[in-house]
Amino acid sequence: MDTKDVRSLPAVAQEDIRRKAVRLHLKGKKQQEVAGIFGVTRRAVNGWVRKYRQGGWRALKAHKKGRPRGGRLQSWQCAQVAKTVTDRTPEQLKMPFYLWTREAVAKLIEKRYNIKYSLTQVGRYLKRWGFTPQKPVTRAYEQNPQAVERWLVLCRQ
Numbered sequence: 015m016d017t018k019d020v021r022s023l024p025a026v027a028q029e030d031i032r033r034k035a036v037r038l039h040l041k042g043k044k045q046q047e048v049a050g051i052f053g054v055t056r057r058a059v060n061g062w063v064r065k066y067r068q069g070g071w072r073a074l075k076a077h078k079k080g081r082p083r084g085g086r087l088q089s090w091q092c093a094q095v096a097k098t099v100t101d102r103t104p105e106q107l108k109m110p111f112y113l114w115t116r117e118a119v120a121k122l123i124e125k126r127y128n129i130k131y132s133l134t135q136v137g138r139y140l141k142r143w144g145f146t147p148q149k150p151v152t153r154a155y156e157q158n159p160q161a162v163e164r165w166l167v168l169c170r171q
Contacts, residue, residue: 018053025076032074035059036066085129087139095123096143116140 020028031052038048039059049056065073087095104111104118111118116136124130131139 020052020054020058025079029074029076032062033071036062036074039063087123087127087129091127092139092143095119095126095139096145098122099140099143099145 020031023031031054035048035052035054038051039045043051045056045059045063049059052059062074098107099114099119099122104114104122107122109118109121111121116133119140120131120133120136123136
């Protein structure tokens with residue numbers, strides 16, 4: 015069977031092929047026969063039929079191709095988010111975080127501007143705004159709290 019790459023066709027033509035293939039299959043043709051008629055793989059026809067059964071004819075509709083556009087923060091929005099991160103804590107904004115993490119900043123952006131970002135993209139924004147990842151100061155295991163308190167008392171005198 016000689017298959018052709020249907021992806022090179024316009025979206026409307028692809029949708030038409032999907033609809034015709036599913037109709038033929040529903041009329042009783044086997045998936046292998048339908049695949050041969052349209053020059054696609056049996057696996058493609060199987061996927062189209064499965065989509066049809068799950069979502070009807072709407073599931074076979076053509077969709078926009080490529081990466082989603084839009085949803086970018088404007089420069090004034092970036093400035094506001096950076097100022098909020100600098101001036102406030104997540105607790106002050108009634109968010110379920112104690113410190114500013116990439117996840118917390120992503121939630122802030124989503125809450126304020128209704129734009130979703132991945133943690134990676136939020137990390138890029140934070141780096142661009144001059145924020146660096148900070149590790150919490152670790153406490154030594156052998157630290158003696160009483161000795162530290164005595165030392166602090168001596169320093170205050």
